[in-house]
Amino acid sequence: MSQLALVIDLNVCVGCHACVTSCKEWNTSGWAGSLADQHPYDADPTGTFFNRVQSFEVGQYPNTETVHFPKSCLHCEEPPCVPVCPTGASYKRPDNGVVLVDYDKCIGCKYCSWACPYGVRELDEMQKVMKKCTLCIDRITDETLPEAERKPACVLACPTSARLYGDVHDPDSEASEAIRERGGYQLMPEWGTKPANHYLPRRKTRMQIFDDELERVDNPLKKEAPLPAAKGETLDDVAY
Amino acid sequence: MHPAFSVIFLTTLIGAGQGLFMALVTGQVYSLANLLAPQDSQSFYAMGALITATLLAGGLVAAVFHLGKPSYFITRAWRGMSQWRTSWLSRELIALPMFMLLVLAYAAVHYLGWTQIWFTIKGQIPVDASLVIGMLGVLMSVILFVSTAMIYASLKFLQEWHTALTVANFFLFGLASGFMLAAAFSAWMGIELVSFFGGWAVVFTVLAAITRAFSMLRNARIKHKSTLASALGIRHTKITQRSMGFMGGSFNTREFFHGQGPVVLAMARWFFVLNVFVFPVILLAASNLLESASLPVLAFVVQYLGLLAERWYFFAEARHPQNLYYQTVG
Numbered sequence: 001m002s003q004l005a006l007v008i009d010l011n012v013c014v015g016c017h018a019c020v021t022s023c024k025e026w027n028t029s030g031w032a033g034s035l036a037d038q039h040p041y042d043a044d045p046t047g048t049f050f051n052r053v054q055s056f057e058v059g060q061y062p063n064t065e066t067v068h069f070p071k072s073c074l075h076c077e078e079p080p081c082v083p084v085c086p087t088g089a090s091y092k093r094p095d096n097g098v099v100l101v102d103y104d105k106c107i108g109c110k111y112c113s114w115a116c117p118y119g120v121r122e123l124d125e126m127q128k129v130m131k132k133c134t135l136c137i138d139r140i141t142d143e144t145l146p147e148a149e150r151k152p153a154c155v156l157a158c159p160t161s162a163r164l165y166g167d168v169h170d171p172d173s174e175a176s177e178a179i180r181e182r183g184g185y186q187l188m189p190e191w192g193t194k195p196a197n198h199y200l201p202r203r204k205t206r207m208q209i210f211d212d213e214l215e216r217v218d219n220p221l222k223k224e225a226p227l228p229a230a231k232g233e234t235l236d237d238v239a240y
Numbered sequence: 241m242h243p244a245f246s247v248i249f250l251t252t253l254i255g256a257g258q259g260l261f262m263a264l265v266t267g268q269v270y271s272l273a274n275l276l277a278p279q280d281s282q283s284f285y286a287m288g289a290l291i292t293a294t295l296l297a298g299g300l301v302a303a304v305f306h307l308g309k310p311s312y313f314i315t316r317a318w319r320g321m322s323q324w325r326t327s328w329l330s331r332e333l334i335a336l337p338m339f340m341l342l343v344l345a346y347a348a349v350h351y352l353g354w355t356q357i358w359f360t361i362k363g364q365i366p367v368d369a370s371l372v373i374g375m376l377g378v379l380m381s382v383i384l385f386v387s388t389a390m391i392y393a394s395l396k397f398l399q400e401w402h403t404a405l406t407v408a409n410f411f412l413f414g415l416a417s418g419f420m421l422a423a424a425f426s427a428w429m430g431i432e433l434v435s436f437f438g439g440w441a442v443v444f445t446v447l448a449a450i451t452r453a454f455s456m457l458r459n460a461r462i463k464h465k466s467t468l469a470s471a472l473g474i475r476h477t478k479i480t481q482r483s484m485g486f487m488g489g490s491f492n493t494r495e496f497f498h499g500q501g502p503v504v505l506a507m508a509r510w511f512f513v514l515n516v517f518v519f520p521v522i523l524l525a526a527s528n529l530l531e532s533a534s535l536p537v538l539a540f541v542v543q544y545l546g547l548l549a550e551r552w553y554f555f556a557e558a559r560h561p562q563n564l565y566y567q568t569v570g
Contacts, residue, residue: 020485045488052485054565056468058476066482069472071565083326084394086333087319107316108308111329113495114241117397117466119562122491128308185473188561190465191397199473 002167003097004135005196007175007184008070011203012162015053015068019154023051026153031138036126048124050133051154073120073133074195075099081112097196098137103129117191168196242495243555249302251388252547257295258381259418261343263437264288265374272365276436281350288425289347296340328394332387339384342377349373385411399462400558405455412448416441417547420520420540427536434536438524449517459557466561481568492566498556508553515546
């Protein structure tokens with residue numbers, strides 16, 4: 001059984017929010033739409049988003065590092081939001097593991113959002129039903145699209161390829177390979193939710209340089225220096 | 241968590257209703273054992289059950305306003321009974337109407353006088369329709385208490401709620417306010433059961449004070465499992481959020497925080513401690529001395545107001561781990 005998921009490379013993300021806007025654009029006009037905003041041009045704009053990019057400062061100045069952190073539904077393999085739903089509106093697709101909401105069954109009780117430790121479910125203020133990342137289910141399953149475009153909007157939009165997409169149950173997929181070889185990890189593993197989405201950690205690129213690599217033993221410049229004057233008997237005096 | 245008034249009214253109203261129904265059936269069972277004088281079917285049991293039904297209906301109305309749209313109550317809420325295998329909320333949605341039906345049946349049986357004895361157990365305990373329905377109602381009431389409380393207690397990462405104390409608190413608060421209401425009802429009707437129900441109300445209030453004190457103590461020193469380090473998967477002790485990704489607020493910033501300062505929280509705490517545990521007991525004691533018909537009513541009203549604050553505080557004191565991701569606007 002496959003489990004589709006995202007693998008997000010924190011080492012590459014530059015925090016440009018392109019995934020946020022492309023997600024909103026695709027999903028407000030697609031199967032999950034509309035994602036209406038409330039007073040978007042007023043003092044207190046708000047609206048439903050499936051994907052956000054947050055920024056964190058790690059460490060104390062001057063030893064700090066900025067980490068941009070894209071956050072969306074992790075499509076858990078043990079999703080705590082699904083069993084609590086009283087109507088069965090919240091479900092995990094058996095064929096590809098995507099966690100979805102049936103908007104025609106949802107009564108907007110918000111219990112599933114309480115049951116999600118990651119805070120990735122949002123009540124749509126216009127439709128009054130719970131919404132969340134669908135992994136662009138209307139796009140990845142659309143066989144009329146060319147194969148290369150059957151990917152979530154955020155993945156296609158990312159200018160630095162920080163978002164990988166694939167089946168994390170297939171050991172040979174690009175996503176699985178990245179998790180395996182580049183230290184992929186899950187968020188809040190303490191709750192046993194087994195998120196399908198993984199994150200790749202920041203990596204430091206350090207060059208290892210030894211002194212003799214910087215300074216050649218036979219540095220030609222050194223030959224220009226005057227030789228020290230011999231004092232007393234030398235080896236030459238003995239040989240000849 | 242953000243305390244929703246719909247849920248505060250729902251849980252406190254049905255809690256008091258369940259407690260009142262259990263008090264009525266307790267009174268009936270005691271009178272079977274000749275420990276209490278039997279009461280009039282119509283004016284006491286049927287009226288009491290009708291008050292219970294009114295409280296439950298009030299809770300149901302409050303619950304309607306917890307739905308996304310009130311119209312979902314008609315068009316979609318019936319689906320809420322389908323997932324009883326996994327969801328405590330679904331179990332509550334089944335138990336509540338079943339309990340309401342049993343309460344109405346209990347009221348009808350008493351009102352219409354269908355209390356002919358069916359059979360007697362060991363020649364001593366006469367069993368009639370009201371006793372059978374009453375016992376089924378008590379059972380359903382217990383199921384409803386457990387379902388309501390488990391909605392909160394089953395969420396393991398809301399560590400303030402994830403304890404058996406949550407179930408004990410819901411149960412004991414319901415019993416305390418229900419028996420308090422039974423005492424108030426008896427006093428109002430001039431029935432000699434005020435001290436019986438009042439005594440049990442004090443016992444349940446004291447027990448509730450003990451379990452709530454334990455849960456408050458537990459929550460004051462709780463150690464949260466999730467940290468910013470585990471939320472981001474970055475092993476560092478000093479991580480600061482610089483931006484949550486938006487500035488205008490979202491569902492995440494509205495739903496999971498009570499939005500009040502520590503002063504309001506402390507005030508709510510003192511308000512409910514005094515009004516739930518202290519004042520009603522003093523008022524009942526005073527009414528016992530003065531034989532007043534109105535003081536038990538006042539005791540119930542004061543305790544109910546306190547319970548509203550208690551439920552508000554119950555929601556406010558739970559800290560959801562998702563808040564780790566929403567700390568800084570920038």
